[in-house]
Amino acid sequence: MKILIIDSGLKPGWTKKTADSISEILSSEMPWQIERITLRDEEIRPCRGCAVCLERGEQRCGNYNDSTAKILSKMEWADGIITVTPNYSLQVPWILKNLYDRMAFIFHRPRLFHKISMAVVVQGVFGGGKIIKYINELMTFWGCTCIKGAVVTGGLYPNTKLSESILEKNDKALKLAVQRFCRSVSEIRPRHPSLFRLMLFRMTRTAMKYSPDALVADKAYYSEKG
Ligand SMILES: Cc1cc2nc3c(=O)[nH]c(=O)nc-3n(C[C@H](O)[C@H](O)[C@H](O)COP(=O)(O)O)c2cc1C
Incomplete structure (x- = not known):
């Protein structure tokens, strides 16, 4: 089975650490083919709101040759997609929102059918649940079957030291979420x-x-x- 992990962190911080843990848990569950996209390392030019992708086709977008098409083909390749994102002001960070805007033509022409999607939010204190709902709604419109994700809490600042009990709680939530994801991706049945x-x-x-x-x-x- 082919798994795509999308790391939407703006820096190699808590989100990267969480994506690393997810990758490790996945590898310990089964020999998956895992690909990782780190958005901050990609060139995704800003959506200009011209709606050419919607009206005339994504190939007509002036920015078509940046990383967006490559990322979409990875999403189409995968059987399961895990989006890992920090909570910035109760939402996904601009880098992920911009990717969604650049791919907005998929609302009109959905293509991610028969794929499992799961969102994991990394945050300081509050708001991750609504971000998961947002990502799930978007991915459902794009064709995915979305499953319950996880919110990892406590990493408020880059140098925050997390207590053992918080670390344990986060590890447990992450492990359960990844196991749920593995079960869903492995189920060979039409969705x-x-x-x-x-x-x-x-x-x-x-x-x-x-x-x-x-x-x-x-x-x-x-x-x-x-
Ligand atoms: C600009 C900004 C806005 C944030 N907004 C929230 C927020 O609304 N709720 C929350 O719980 N944490 C918030 N945080 C904390 C981050 O979600 C938290 O530090 C997360 O671990 C950052 O992940 P990173 O290290 O990968 O950037 C915010 C952090 C920043 C820098």
Whole structure:
């Protein structure tokens, strides 16, 4: 099975440490093929809000040749995606939000079906639960099946010393989350969307394929994919 870990930390801090631990736990569970993308090491130019990717296709974006296409192909390659992100002001940091904006055309043309997604938030004190909900909602729109993630708490400042009890609690939460993820990825069975999601998808697809107002890129995508 192929696993992609996305490290969204702005520096090699607590988020990196958590991504390292996740990688170690994964390797101890099974011989997975693990790939890691560290967003701060990639060139992801800022979304300019021109909506060309939505209207005319992502290949028409002036920034198409930066790392975004490569990251998307890694997401398409993986059976499971773990997004590890710090909590910055109750949200994901700009580097991950910018990636999501650059990939926003996937809301119109979803393509991550049959993949498991899990989010892990690294934070000081408060707010991680809502960030997990946000990432899960986005990844569900993009086609993934999302499972319960984990919030790792306590690393408020880069030089914070965590007590043994907090370290133990975080390790336990992380291990349980990764084990849940491993079980979900290993289950070889078709994953069915809810009736609501299926209806939403069918209605959107029909509109994008047949409506005279449909965007060129959407019409082409659904005409090709059916
Ligand atoms: C700009 C900024 C905003 C933050 N906002 C929050 C917050 O809203 N809630 C929280 O619990 N921690 C917050 N924190 C603390 C970080 O989530 C925490 O230090 C985390 O471990 C940082 O991960 P990193 O070392 O990979 O950057 C914030 C930190 C920074 C630098």
